[in-house]
Amino acid sequence: MALLRKTLKEYLFFTEPDKPDDFVLEEGKDEGNESCNDAVKDGSGEKREKTEKVRKSKGVIKKLFTPEREDTACYGYDSNADNSEKNESDVKKESKDPESIKRKTSISKDVARNLEYMRKVYNVPLNGDVVIREFEIAFKDKTIPAFSIFFDGLVDRMLVNESILKPLMLLSNIEIKGKEDDIADYVQKHILPQSQMLLEESYEKVIFGINYGCCAIFIDGVDKVFVADAKGWEHRGIERPNAELVIQGPQEGFGEILRINTALIRKILKDEKLIVEDILIGERSKTPCSMLYIKDIVNDSLVQEVRRRLKGVKIDHLIDSGELEQLIEDSTYLPTPQVIYTERPDRVSRYLANGRIAIIVSGSPFALVVPATMWNLFHATEDEYVRFPYANLLRVVRLFAIFLTLLLPGIYIAITNYHHEMIPTDLLLAIEASREKVPFPSVFELLIMEVSFELIREAGIRIPGPIGPTLGIVGALILGQAAVSANIVSPILIIIVAVTGIGSFAIPNFSLAYSFRLQRFAYIALGATAGFLGISFGLFIMFLWIAKAKSFGVPVLVPYGPTTADVNKGNIFRNPTWKQNRRPDDLNVKSKNSQQEISRQWKINEEEN
Amino acid sequence: MEKISIGNWELSALVIMSFCTKIFLNYPRVMSESAGSAGWILSAYTSLLAFVIFTFMLRLYKKNYGMDLIDLGELIGGAPGRIITGVVIISFLIYFIPVNLREFSENMKIISLVISPISFVTLFFLGTMILAAYFGLEAITRVNAIAVPVISAGFILILVLVGQLYDFSKLMPWFGTGLQEIFIGGLPKLSYFSEIIIFFMLPPFLKKFNNFRKSSYIGFVFAGSFLFLSTLVFLLVFEYPTSTESFLPIFQLSRLINYGRFLQRGESVFLLMWSFAAMLYLSFGFFMLLYTFKKTLKLEYYKPLIMPFAVIIFSLSLTPPNLMSAIKLDTVYFLNWGWLISFAFTTLVFIAAGIKKRKGKKE
Amino acid sequence: MKKLFLLILIFMLCCFLSSCYDRAEIDDQAFVIAFGLDKGKTNFLRMTFQIAVPSAFGQEGGGSSGESGEGKEKHPKSVTITTIESPTVYSGFNIVNTYVSKQLNLSHTKVLIISSELAKENMGMYINAIHRGREFRNTMYICVCDGSAEEYLKNVNFVLDISPSKFYEETFASHRYTSFTANTQLIQFISRAKSKSINPVAILVGVDRIEKLDDYSKENTNYKEKGRENYFGGDFAAGNIPKEYKNKTSAMGLAVFDGAKMVGMMDGAETRYYLMLTGEYDYSYVTVPDPVVENKFVLLNVKQSRKPRHNVVMEGDTPKISVKIMLEADILSIQSGINYEDPEKVEELETASEEFFKKDIVRLLEKTTKVFKSDIFGFGKSMKWKFLTQKEWDEFSWHDKYPNAQFDIEVDLKIRRPGLILRTAQFEN
Amino acid sequence: MSFDLIAAILILIWIFIYSSSYGVWTWNKKNRIGGAAVLLVSLAALVFPLYLIFFRT
Structure with missing residues (x-):
């Protein structure tokens, strides 16, 4: 009955609509807080008479992100990406679960307590693939109990054996001319020959590391944990793309591993301004995602908006980028897609170079590129690689x-x-x-x-x-x-x-x-x-x-509706490559030109000679 | 309401679309009816005249740019002034939208849906009007900007494809029904440019006066030449007495396209084209009606008004008992008196606003 | 968004509930390919419909195009014929619909055949009725049958084609290379019939009366009027063609109208000159008497090099019309063997053929002024340029002035190329 | 009373209620002229078609 009344009220009577904040791309002007302002000064921003203005969006997260944090290098993503405030609220919600409170507690110096705790967390007798290896470290005539914990299958066994357990158990007996009294320092500086290793102080991070294929080493008397990156899980290699085949052009496609995927892009775009920003999505799955853009090309408000949307995604598990696409797209009911879904690094790189943003989800061989116009969806990768008459025939x-x-x-x-x-x-x-x-x-x-x-x-x-x-x-x-x-x-x-x-x-x-x-x-x-x-x-x-x-x-229909400066810029029919001087106008990028006005300098030289 | 902005080309396309859609109704016929074989002269003359008057109006308007007619009405006479201006525009729109809706539906009915009841055909157009109003002006202008070149290309294609039937002797005698008939009797034909009144509602969406002027000039030039071409070609193909017979001149032209055994009777393909044009025209008019209503009464939303206005327009469009009286409403009453509202009234408002502003400055 | 969807849903529902009024499946329609109007015995009109039978077009029916049962089956299987009498055109459709299983559809009608009897009375009202209907194609051929249209349609036999529409379209387009008929489509006919400066013509069709060529009498042709010894290729009209063929019907010559009223007929040769005078002429083979040797002929492939030039001047009430016709020709055959290919002798042939053409053209023009009293060439169009207003032109009334017209004809024929033989060598005997 | 007619009348009533509630809302927002005009329009949208349906011959 109440439902009926509600429905009636909704459909029968006028109610004031809530005004959603429509995101509008900011004009192609520099905000002034970034260093890369050299490209903006060509005055191309005035081309548009549009009255587009960015609104002071309330949801934009003010805290600027710091992607270059050193301590994240170990995991290959930033485990701190979630806002701490959010975490607190999550904790409050989950307060019925005693473990979640304990997760926040700091690590005890007593290795036995730690062991007990880890067993509890991982339900050890029940959980088959958790490996807990107890051993002792010889340190200055005493032996210190320690244990390592990792997931079988996630880590590289050889690596764990050779460069973690072997040094700890055998090499610690060798006389080393270290002056350190602290075992943690000692172990870190002399014993463990691991390139990517961290000292973590909270259980939460440790558990996260273990879940992500690290090997954690607890040592008695140390209230820190060594988390060594020993990822060694099995994965598919780089293969030919299955869905987007080309005859001419690069033949490699994305795989399931996030870092390999970002590396594939960095391999193509050798640009220090290419930012790979990490965001975790999924309350439980904590799926690492990367947001890629070239900092001195892309429009800042676009980056902020994408970041805001990605952070605003609150689901438990994120498995594939297809899910993410549905969670961040503008209109769910529109039949046509509004995000480019591609498995080709070269395609992603081209879009990045044009001032778009790519999102790569760990575990998904498909990258998302935003914003997408109808014409992007209509273009194939091969269009740019074949000569332009052929491309136009296609x-x-x-x-x-x-x-x-x-x-x-x-x-x-x-x-x-x-x-x-x-x-x-x-x-x-x-x-x-x-x-x-x-x-x-x-x-x-x-x-x-x-x-x-x-x-x-x-x-x-x-x-x-x-x-x-x-x-x-x-x-x-x-x-x-x-x-x-x-x-x-x-x-x-x-x-x-x-x-x-x-x-x-x-x-x-x-x-x-x-x-x-x-x-x-x-x-x-x-x-x-x-x-x-x-x-x-x-x-x-x-x-x-x-x-x-x-x-x-x-x-979506730009540049034809609304008409922008680059109406005839090869959206339906492609222009010759040397004519593609400018980046799409609709993206309001910082640097308008993608190649020099005369991209074929040799033509002029020829005439001069 | 969200902030609407219209680009330069979009405004030009709007101008072209709203002046030229009547080509698909009875513009060429009316031209040849009133000027005989010299309909093309009349068409060129009225287009030029309208352009000149428009230039003049823009000059008057320049100082008040950024304010639309209703704002000017308020400037002149406060709230009553605003409401009077609004009511004039609304009554103007509410007169010609149903008439055009009726004519386009009858047009479709005669062309292809012979047995269907007229309300069924009207519902299709009404449906597009309603949905377009929900999507808003930006969507309409964008679709328009894309569709206008395509429709124009189709229109030119018709004119070219009937090229084998051109006969220049059909334009003779030179002055048709006589010079007086053309140059003095043709003056009320200015009403064919009555949509001009709507364009003076758009300036708030375009920032700069120069852009507004430039793109409306471009639109005017294209629209004028399309109107002229349509009449010219129609008269080149149909001789004077026969040319006044046909209810749908351009449709008749397209029926004549005949290239060999395969390419015959392609008129139904062009049906896609002019139903699209009609939908654009009606949607734009309908949205402007709602917008004017909203602005006149300072309402906050126009969306709740879409359905009632749609119902009113639907009922109004079905009020004329037959097609002939609907055409008469358009080609006789509207043609003879429409210019009074669109040109004379608007100019008056501009002049009054100019005086008021000057006075205000002096004081 | 939700409400929008509801709206669309309601709208679509309305559309589907009110169903699709005009929907008509193709296979529920009977497509009339040709349709004939006669004067009825019991009523105003006798209408004959030639309806396509689609099964002949199916995969199985491929071979059954009148080939089977030679003597017995007069008509091809791809069409069927029905005849009724009715007061008006549309009531006739109604009557047919009662006994034909499918609904009559006239959107693919290619030909309208009108009997000369009906055409000589005023047939404007019927034409107007057809013009008003949306279904009819403006481009359908309008033909006058010398005799009854019913008989014509019953005798049509598509020997080479399966498709009746193809038969008509190709037959009536043959004027491009025979010049014995003209392109008389409905819209042209109507606009000419309503025009004040030109009058319409229609293709003349007929059923050939002779069964065997031996029965043919050359007295039926009009060679004597033209002052010739024997008839040439165009000295007869449809219905009177010396031929023997499974298809008894033929199309040759034109029916001349004044307004919507038929006033006379032209034979094939006259049609050719009509086409030359109006500029619609394409090319055709023309037999020209040898200027030197009697009873020998020169055959020319004559083309129109440029459109004819018309000039009309009023002298009192008599229009003085001068026409210049520019032709060019290729030699196809020289029976006498005289070496006309020689650049010095070619002029002789040119002047002779110019004279030949001119004589016939003047004859035709005078026939139109004296006998038909109808300007079918559109000289009025040239006259129209001299008027300023419609009123003056209406009062001038060209059609009344035309019968007084005097002509000044100039034919300019240039022989361009002699075919493959540049110099005729004589046969040795 | 055919189904079409009933549906049409129902839709008309829905439109009337919805738009007049908007009119009331506007009225309450101290826009008296606007509210009255909206109410007038919604009434017209109810009465006019009903007149066409039932009273016009």
């Missing part, structure tokens, strides 16, 4: 593919049901003849075929490896042939559906193809309702919706 083909995927079934229905006069007579009579024996109305006929096509496609993906292609052949050929001879569909319809399907495969971005496949059904319905009027109704609304949409403050 683009025309792709545009045509989009048209086919989105509209062909709808237009077919509209024409055959409403606009008979525009089909050439012979073709019309052929269609009529082929439909003569079909018992269904053409809409129904088309829906049958479209649905079965989607079925075949879905089954083809889900089915175990070797059977997949077989199913495709069975589905497409045999089923189609049988359906025609059983007079369930007309042969011309098979062509329509097949062409539509092929068109959807030619769209470079997978989510974009999804969105068009989805919208196709709406156009079928509209085409069947009012012919071309229905289709233009659908197109109008789709355009309105997309025109309204923004991806991180950048309108």
